Amino acid sequence: MTAARRVLWTYLLTGIAVFTLMMLLGIAMRAEQARWVAFGPQIFYAMLTLHGAGMITSVALCGMGGLWYLMRQEGELSAGAALVAYALVVLGVVAVLLSVFPGGFAAGWTFLYPLPFVGATWPSWATGTFLIGIMLVSLGWTAWCFQMLAFTLTRYGGWAGASGWNLVFKRDAEPHEAPPPQSIAAFVVAVDGVLTGMAGMTIGVALIAHWLSPSVLVDPLWAKNVTFFFGHAFANLTIYMALGWVYVGMARYTGREYHTTKILAIAWWATLVFVAIAYFHHLYMDFVQYRPLQYVGEIASYLSAIPATAVSVWGSMLLVYRSRMRWTLGSIFLFTGLVGWVVGGIGALLDASIPLNFDLHNTLWVPAHFHTYLLGGVFLFALGLIYMQLEERSGRCSPPLLRWIIGLTTFGGMTVFLLGFYVAGANGVPRRYAIEPSPGPLTASWATVGALLLLLGLIVVLIEAIRLARLPAQDPA
Amino acid sequence: MSSSRRIAAYLIGALTLAAALAPLVSNEDVSIPEHHLLHALLLAGAVTTALLASPDTAGDRNGAWLIAVVGSPLLVMFLMWPSSYAYLDAHPMAHVGDHLSIALLGFLCTWSGQRYARGIGWIGGLATVSMAVLAAGGFGVVR
Amino acid sequence: MAKGPLVLPAFLVLAAAAMAVLLLVALSTRLSPLPYSQVQPEGYKLRRWWFVILSLGLVAIFAVTLPWFPYPPLRAAAHATKNGTLYVKVIAQQYAFTTPSVLPLDRRIVFEVTSLDVNHGFGIYDPRGQIVAQVQAMPDYINHLPVTFTRAGHYTVRCLEYCGIGHASMQGGFDVR
Numbered sequence: 001m002t003a004a005r006r007v008l009w010t011y012l013l014t015g016i017a018v019f020t021l022m023m024l025l026g027i028a029m030r031a032e033q034a035r036w037v038a039f040g041p042q043i044f045y046a047m048l049t050l051h052g053a054g055m056i057t058s059v060a061l062c063g064m065g066g067l068w069y070l071m072r073q074e075g076e077l078s079a080g081a082a083l084v085a086y087a088l089v090v091l092g093v094v095a096v097l098l099s100v101f102p103g104g105f106a107a108g109w110t111f112l113y114p115l116p117f118v119g120a121t122w123p124s125w126a127t128g129t130f131l132i133g134i135m136l137v138s139l140g141w142t143a144w145c146f147q148m149l150a151f152t153l154t155r156y157g158g159w160a161g162a163s164g165w166n167l168v169f170k171r172d173a174e175p176h177e178a179p180p181p182q183s184i185a186a187f188v189v190a191v192d193g194v195l196t197g198m199a200g201m202t203i204g205v206a207l208i209a210h211w212l213s214p215s216v217l218v219d220p221l222w223a224k225n226v227t228f229f230f231g232h233a234f235a236n237l238t239i240y241m242a243l244g245w246v247y248v249g250m251a252r253y254t255g256r257e258y259h260t261t262k263i264l265a266i267a268w269w270a271t272l273v274f275v276a277i278a279y280f281h282h283l284y285m286d287f288v289q290y291r292p293l294q295y296v297g298e299i300a301s302y303l304s305a306i307p308a309t310a311v312s313v314w315g316s317m318l319l320v321y322r323s324r325m326r327w328t329l330g331s332i333f334l335f336t337g338l339v340g341w342v343v344g345g346i347g348a349l350l351d352a353s354i355p356l357n358f359d360l361h362n363t364l365w366v367p368a369h370f371h372t373y374l375l376g377g378v379f380l381f382a383l384g385l386i387y388m389q390l391e392e393r394s395g396r397c398s399p400p401l402l403r404w405i406i407g408l409t410t411f412g413g414m415t416v417f418l419l420g421f422y423v424a425g426a427n428g429v430p431r432r433y434a435i436e437p438s439p440g441p442l443t444a445s446w447a448t449v450g451a452l453l454l455l456l457g458l459i460v461v462l463i464e465a466i467r468l469a470r471l472p473a474q475d476p477a
Numbered sequence: 478m479s480s481s482r483r484i485a486a487y488l489i490g491a492l493t494l495a496a497a498l499a500p501l502v503s504n505e506d507v508s509i510p511e512h513h514l515l516h517a518l519l520l521a522g523a524v525t526t527a528l529l530a531s532p533d534t535a536g537d538r539n540g541a542w543l544i545a546v547v548g549s550p551l552l553v554m555f556l557m558w559p560s561s562y563a564y565l566d567a568h569p570m571a572h573v574g575d576h577l578s579i580a581l582l583g584f585l586c587t588w589s590g591q592r593y594a595r596g597i598g599w600i601g602g603l604a605t606v607s608m609a610v611l612a613a614g615g616f617g618v619v620r
Numbered sequence: 621m622a623k624g625p626l627v628l629p630a631f632l633v634l635a636a637a638a639m640a641v642l643l644l645v646a647l648s649t650r651l652s653p654l655p656y657s658q659v660q661p662e663g664y665k666l667r668r669w670w671f672v673i674l675s676l677g678l679v680a681i682f683a684v685t686l687p688w689f690p691y692p693p694l695r696a697a698a699h700a701t702k703n704g705t706l707y708v709k710v711i712a713q714q715y716a717f718t719t720p721s722v723l724p725l726d727r728r729i730v731f732e733v734t735s736l737d738v739n740h741g742f743g744i745y746d747p748r749g750q751i752v753a754q755v756q757a758m759p760d761y762i763n764h765l766p767v768t769f770t771r772a773g774h775y776t777v778r779c780l781e782y783c784g785i786g787h788a789s790m791q792g793g794f795d796v797r
């Protein structure tokens with residue numbers, strides 16, 4: 001295995017391992033909400049905290065590894081630097097894990113000030129360990145972003161080259177060629193990523209300071225803004241990282257070429273801005289927030305649909321339309337990931353409408369839509385990447401019957417699981433309730449069945465992946 | 478390095494050092510946010526100095542530099558511990574020490590960034606300054 | 621008032637439409653393949669329409685729905701003297717709400733919501749169990765939530781921001797008559 005592949009698989013396998021653990025926690029939580037099991041709120045909220053932090057980190061790891069690998073094919077990248085970032089993130093994950101089990105930290109992965117410190121049922125060291133863990137994750141993330149930034153800036157001729165500015169305004173920038181779509185994605189993610197990393201460190205240190213000396217007080221509204229800026233953008237960027245290989249994969253499976261166009265570059269500039277300012281929608285129900293920011297939040301959330309659908313989804317659809325698409329598990333996962341992304345986006349747009357948010361804010365509608373594009377989108381993109389690698393390496397793909405089995409269990413289970421969230425959310429069942437009011441327990445029951453079906457499907461996916469991985473490599477690459 | 482750039486580096490470096498020594502001559506009471514913002518200014522000086530003084534090489538892409546790039550701003554935030562400000566206002570020498578460390582870390586972040594890859598230094602430096610400005614929004618409030 | 625139940629059908633319709641489009645695109649690979657040089661220009665032409673319709677549509681929705689935004693007027697003080705608005709203090713605290721137990725029907729009420737400890741959410745559910753209004757309860761801040769109840773009966777208050785282990789049991793309520 002080449003060094004580049006080793007980096008890729010280190011990231012991917014760690015991501016998938018963390019994902020698997022977190023999925024089991026997710027099922028346990030849903031079963032508790034269905035009242036099939038009773039761990040009690042203490043354990044429920046510890047699981048919720050770990051699941052949120054762990055899942056986002058798991059897909060981020062997949063995204064970081066995948067996009068790094070794509071960039072590695074565009075030029076010289078140091079595996080050492082990628083592993084520095086990896087080590088920091090993994091150390092962070094271990095700290096978060098320890099803070100929750102056995103520590104019992106349960107203030108939610110959003111650790112909204114001052115909750116980690118007030119009414120805690122866990123020891124103080126757990127709070128500190130959790131915060132340090134989050135800090136390490138953002139350090140590793142920021143280091144990764146700096147590496148991507150350095151790469152794209154030097155490879156494509158500075159800001160004007162890497163952002164696509166030269167391309168859009170037809171400025172000849174010899175000797176640098178225009179960046180391919182995945183490089184534009186890497187550049188935009190890196191810029192926004194440095195911003196999120198900064199915010200993460202600022203709020204992290206503020207909370208650690210309060211932890212060590214409680215006389216340091218923090219403004220709760222400021223804390224909310226900074227925390228959600230960090231959390232929202234970090235979660236959001238996992239999708240945009242994955243798009244890098246969706247572009248590449250779609251082009252490979254359809255045998256068509258996908259180039260950077262002016263429109264694509266401009267769309268990514270828009271995305272860069274929207275990712276940074278859409279987070280205001282998390283504060284819609286904070287009426288004291290400076291009012292114009294509420295409007296900015298709604299408009300930015302709305303408009304982010306334009307680059308997403310008109311460029312990334314549209315471009316992928318054009319690649320596929322009446323092409324010689326090879327429908328293997330790899331391409332199926334990439335394509336259905338698009339479906340999850342769009343459908344989750346529709347749920348998000350509804351929730352981003354302030355009059356509707358008044359009824360939906362912090363109901364199960366929120367996990368409904370973000371699970372649709374994180375589980376049904378980013379995670380499927382990650383599976384797509386894994387299968388794409390395995391299929392290319394072995395030159396084989398999975399038999400049709402298996403594709404049907406996996407399709408029915410995975411997507412069927414996922415749909416049932418997600419519908420449980422949507423129906424309950426529309427009926428006002430709050431999110432983050434260990435014990436839900438009606439119709440919560442009912443919808444949680446079928447959601448749990450759906451999640452178990454999904455688990456079954458994913459076990460088949462795993463076994464099939466192992467089978468493909470053990471086939472001899474087609475060429476010595 | 479051109480001589481005008483060298484002169485600018487010395488000049489801004491000297492100004493930054495002088496600013497760091499400010500507590501020796503004046504100990505006006507400033508609010509916590511104002512204090513954060515003054516530190517941001519100090520950082521801006523250190524970052525600019527580092528940009529001017531750093532070698533004009535392309536950078537060696539050694540991942541170790543990145544640890545300094547992301548670690549320094551984090552440490553800077555710790556040196557901006559709001560409840561220490563009252564103590565620092567009463568102890569000028571400690572205050573100067575705090576300032577020098579902040580400036581040094583701002584310099585280190587930027588310098589390491591430039592050594593990693595040219596063009597990264599100012600981004601790291603700007604990020605550090607922005608964090609100090611962001612902190613003024615609510616890191617340390619008096620009730 | 622409660623728009624939740626309307627959201628689900630709207631979502632399902634839109635989601636079904638999006639899925640149908642993507643499915644058709646997927647199924648098109650069963651037809652005889654076309655060269656990309658033929659697909660692309662057509663697709664880009666169509667995309668221009670999508671761009672225009674979506675952009676205008678989204679901005680229009682924003683503008684048209686502005687009257688339904690739940691925010692109180694910015695100059696609340698000037699408003700206070702008008703038409704006998706009733707100001708009601710709400711205090712949230714782990715894990716209970718302090719509110720009056722009876723509130724008037726058909727009268728403009730402004731809830732002044734705050735918290736003594738962590739962030740909470742002040743979510744009002746009508747007698748049928750639907751959310752009709754909510755606002756965050758934040759320490760150090762007071763949020764003003766204007767509501768006019770048009771239905772008599774018992775309203776339940778639930779916490780709508782995670783506030784600790786007792787979050788799910790944090791409930792209150794009042795009668796409107």
Ligand code: HEM
Nearest residue numbers: 023026027029030052055059108109374375431432433451
């Ligand atoms: C694999 C199947 C999954 C199951 C069964 C599952 C289950 C759950 C459940 C039951 C909740 C709590 C909902 C509530 O009452 O508020 C939850 C929350 C959450 N999940 Fe998942 N989930 C899954 C996948 C994912 C994925 C793939 C991601 C992200 C990549 C994710 C991220 C989150 C986050 C961020 C929260 C919010 C945590 C919080 O409220 O603090 N989940 N999940």
Ligand SMILES: [Cu+2]
Nearest residue numbers: 779781783787
């Ligand atoms: Cu609560």
